[in-house]
Amino acid sequence: MNLILLGPPGAGKGTQARRLEDTRGLVQLSTGDMLRAMVAEGGPLGQQAKDIMAAGKLMPDELMVQMIAERISKPDVTNGFILDGFPRTVAQAEALDKMLADKGLKLDHVIEMKVVDDILVDRITGRYTCAKCGKGYHDTFEKPKVEGVCDVCGSTEFKRRADDNAATVTTRLSQYHEQTAPILPYYRDRGVLKTVDGMAEIDDVTKQIEALLAA
Ligand SMILES: [Zn+2]
Numbered sequence: 123m124n125l126i127l128l129g130p131p132g133a134g135k136g137t138q139a140r141r142l143e144d145t146r147g148l149v150q151l152s153t154g155d156m157l158r159a160m161v162a163e164g165g166p167l168g169q170q171a172k173d174i175m176a177a178g179k180l181m182p183d184e185l186m187v188q189m190i191a192e193r194i195s196k197p198d199v200t201n202g203f204i205l206d207g208f209p210r211t212v213a214q215a216e217a218l219d220k221m222l223a224d225k226g227l228k229l230d231h232v233i234e235m236k237v238v239d240d241i242l243v244d245r246i247t248g249r250y251t252c253a254k255c256g257k258g259y260h261d262t263f264e265k266p267k268v269e270g271v272c273d274v275c276g277s278t279e280f281k282r283r284a285d286d287n288a289a290t291v292t293t294r295l296s297q298y299h300e301q302t303a304p305i306l307p308y309y310r311d312r313g314v315l316k317t318v319d320g321m322a323e324i325d326d327v328t329k330q331i332e333a334l335l336a337a
Contacts, residue, residue, distance in 0.1 A: 123148065123202040123335065124227060126309075129235030130298035132246040132291065133320040134327065138235070139204050141328050146335075147201035153186060153208040156193055167192065187217045191225070202230075210301045215308045232309040233331060234302070235320030239295050242321070246291045253279035 123146065129135035139150045160168040161175070167189060174181055186208060194203055209215040222228050248261035254277035259266060266273050272280075285291075309315040318330040 123230050124222070125202070125204045126229060126232040127204050127206065127235070128232065128302050128306075129320055130237055130242065131294045132242055133235045133237050134324050135206075135235060137324055138327060138331060139206065142204055142331070145332075148204050149199050149202075150204045150206060151190065151193055151199075152206040153190075156189055157181070160189055160192075183211075183214050183217050186214065187221045190218065191221050194225075194227075205229075209305055212304055212308050215305050229309075229314055231334060232305075232315045233334065234306065234315060234317045235327065236317050237320040239292075242295065243288055243291050246286050247288045249286055250280045250282045252277050253281045 125142070125148065127135055127139055127142075129138075142148050143150055157171055157175075161172045162168070167185065171181065171185060171189070174185070190205070190208065193199070205218075209218050219229065244262070245260070248263065249258065250261070251258050252272040252275060255272060255275040257272055257274045258264070259280070270278055272278070306315060316334045318327055318334065320327060322330065
């Protein structure tokens with residue numbers, strides 16, 4: 123089973139992908155990781171990629187698709203893959219489909235974790251953790267039982283991630299929408315686009331995804 127999982131930063135996409143790796147033996151393929159690995163291996167494709175990056179140019183679609191083709195031919199990808207970070211344009215989506223078809227494969231599902239931007243921003247920007255034990259809290263949704271004291275370890279020091287501020291999160295969200303907007307209609311037209319409620323609880327999202335995959 124071959125999937126694309128689409129979800130903005132902060133919607134728990136990584137968690138869902140890891141669960142799919144565990145439950146279905148899928149391999150998550152991040153194009154960034156693949157590129158780095160390919161360059162490190164130093165084969166002909168890797169050398170080409172290295173030269174392109176050194177020149178500060180964009181990777182051509184063809185090279186990206188070839189890289190994915192090589193990666194999914196490796197023996198660990200027997201049960202299928204979850205592709206992350208690609209495609210981002212219709213031309214890339216078409217090239218990917220063609221490459222898969224040539225291998226007798228296809229994308230089975232493109233799963234979009236739909237979110238409500240404003241609410242997601244609230245969720246992310248309210249997050250903080252105990253500085254000592256790492257227990258996660260939230261300004262609105264998960265306060266410590268005693269204000270300013272960690273439930274788990276009693277510490278009174280907490281920290282926030284610098285990039286969890288509203289401006290950063292809003293920027294990341296709009297980048298995500300820009301990147302996915304072109305390919306959503308493409309996959310919708312081909313009947314493979316499915317939507318789950320990305321605002322639901324993590325376990326509930328997993329259930330929704332499992333239900334889609336089982337259908
Ligand atoms: Zn603590």
